[in-house]
Amino acid sequence: MSLLEIKNLTKSFGGLTANQKVNIAVEEGEIVGLIGPNGAGKTTLFNCVTGHYRPDSGQVIFDGHDITGWSPERICKAGLVRTFQIVKPFMSMSVLENVMTAGFLHTNSTAVAKKNASELLEFTGLADKRRMVAGNLTVADKKRLELTRALATKPKMLMFDEVMAGLTATETNDAIDLILALHRQGITILLVEHVMEVVMPISKRVNVLDYGVKIAEGEPAQIARNERVIKAYLGEKYRAPG
Ligand SMILES: Nc1ncnc2c1ncn2[C@@H]1O[C@H](COP(=O)(O)OP(=O)(O)O)[C@@H](O)[C@H]1O
Numbered sequence: 457m458s459l460l461e462i463k464n465l466t467k468s469f470g471g472l473t474a475n476q477k478v479n480i481a482v483e484e485g486e487i488v489g490l491i492g493p494n495g496a497g498k499t500t501l502f503n504c505v506t507g508h509y510r511p512d513s514g515q516v517i518f519d520g521h522d523i524t525g526w527s528p529e530r531i532c533k534a535g536l537v538r539t540f541q542i543v544k545p546f547m548s549m550s551v552l553e554n555v556m557t558a559g560f561l562h563t564n565s566t567a568v569a570k571k572n573a574s575e576l577l578e579f580t581g582l583a584d585k586r587r588m589v590a591g592n593l594t595v596a597d598k599k600r601l602e603l604t605r606a607l608a609t610k611p612k613m614l615m616f617d618e619v620m621a622g623l624t625a626t627e628t629n630d631a632i633d634l635i636l637a638l639h640r641q642g643i644t645i646l647l648v649e650h651v652m653e654v655v656m657p658i659s660k661r662v663n664v665l666d667y668g669v670k671i672a673e674g675e676p677a678q679i680a681r682n683e684r685v686i687k688a689y690l691g692e693k694y695r696a697p698g
């Protein structure tokens with residue numbers, strides 16, 4: 457059984473169908489990519505899966521539960537946690553307090569939340585900035601904080617929405633290292649990216665959305681050769697040799 461199964465999910469905004477009968481499955485322990493041009497419906501799908509939007513039709517199954525229509529809080533508590541494309545830390549709170557807030561999902565003890573948050577900040581490389589006000593962090597560090605907050609909720613599965621957007625090459629490599637470290641800890645990952653260069657090398661399978669429709673699924677090397685994908689999005693320069 458898949459850890460996450462998105463079945464025939466459809467979501468429209470007025471006359472615009474942002475997701476049309478999308479099917480995606482993620483097995484436990486996988487890193488799966490979801491790519492597509494801007495406006496393809498990636499964030500909408502995210503919002504439907506994580507309870508921020510209610511799909512018009514279709515189902516979302518997570519860890520054996522039909523979570524369609526559940527609230528974001530309930531979904532998060534079940535172990536499916538997301539990051540936002542636009543990072544939203546509590547700007548006037550410290551880095552440590554931001555992470556502690558997320559930790560209160562599982563504990564009422566301030567001491568426990570603080571200890572867990574400190575350990576996680578060590579892991580994500582933000583320990584020396586724990587007293588800083590979140591609003592003063594760089595974009596890369598705000599993303600790191602967002603990820604640390606997500607970890608504080610003890611996820612089984614993490615969904616990242618354009619977590620690399622706006623990062624320099626070095627920062628992107630650091631972010632990839634961090635994602636691989638999370639994966640080694642057993643966390644299943646769905647990586648949504650507009651920039652496919654970061655998704656291809658680390659994903660086991662990649663799904664491609666275009667105009668709300670899933671047009672391809674396969675191993676990164678297959679996807680890079682897929683004519684429909686090349687036409688929709690990737691362009692000739694991504695065509696695999698041979
Ligand atoms: N809340 C909304 N209301 C109306 N249209 C929306 C809304 N959210 C997204 N859309 C539209 O749905 C389509 C898919 O958007 P989105 O899911 O953000 O794509 P992506 O994340 O792949 O760039 C776009 O045409 C976008 O304008």
Ligand SMILES: [Mg+2]
Pocket residue numbers: 498499500541618
């Ligand atoms: Mg988006």
